[in-house]
Amino acid sequence: MSVPFRSLRAEDKELFKSFIRSLPRKDNYYLMVDVHDDQAINRWMNRVESGEIIGVIALEGSQMIGYCNLHTNNLPWIRHVGEMRMSVSAAHRGRGIGKALAGEIFSIARARGLQKVLARMASGRSGTGA
Numbered sequence: 001m002s003v004p005f006r007s008l009r010a011e012d013k014e015l016f017k018s019f020i021r022s023l024p025r026k027d028n029y030y031l032m033v034d035v036h037d038d039q040a041i042n043r044w045m046n047r048v049e050s051g052e053i054i055g056v057i058a059l060e061g062s063q064m065i066g067y068c069n070l071h072t073n074n075l076p077w078i079r080h081v082g083e084m085r086m087s088v089s090a091a092h093r094g095r096g097i098g099k100a101l102a103g104e105i106f107s108i109a110r111a112r113g114l115q116k117v118l119a120r121m122a123s124g125r126s127g128t129g130a
Contacts, residue, residue, distance in 0.1 A: 003097055005104060008055025008067060013045045016057075019064040019089070027087055027122040047071075056104045058088070058097050065092045068101035070109055070117070080115040087122060 008016065020028065020035045033040040047053040052073075058066035066088035073079060084105050088098045102119075109117050 003058045003060060003065065003092075003095075003100075005056050005058055005101065008048055008053075008057050008069065010045050010049035012048075012057065012064075013041065015064050016045070016067065017041050019067065020087070023087060023089070029122070031085060031120070054105075054108055056101055056108075058092075058101060060092070065089045066097050066101055068098070068105045070105045072112070072114070080113070082109050082112075082114045082117045083120060084109075084117050085120045 017035075017038075020041075028035050033044065035041065044053065048055060048069075053069050053071050055067055055069040057064050066086070068084060068086035071083040071085065073081070084102065086098060086101055086105075088101070098121075106117065
């Protein structure tokens with residue numbers, strides 16, 4: 001089964017919010033933001049709109065089933081480093097979706113000239129290939 005990917009856009013706020021809030025709380029601990037706080041989601045999507053966060057989402061029909069975001073920083077001493085954050089819904093894990101999303105983000109990071117990418121994702125997930 002082929003899963004379509006596309007860029008995360010600011011107008012995807014409700015789609016993203018719905019997906020990320022559907023995950024078990026423990027799957028979001030690594031994010032360091034409270035995904036149940038609308039203001040936190042608004043700040044996140046403002047960073048998407050500004051280009052500070054570049055995201056790729058996986059879709060099944062009109063439903064988001066995974067995402068991978070690249071967080072960047074313009075400070076001179078850290079602009080060569082990006083941070084990748086990702087998650088795939090439990091029902092879709094083990095199919096290579098996370099690995100494919102991570103590959104997309106690594107390609108974007110290389111194109112942007114990043115030299116290092118740190119990864120954040122939920123720990124202890126079976127079927128994690130990326």
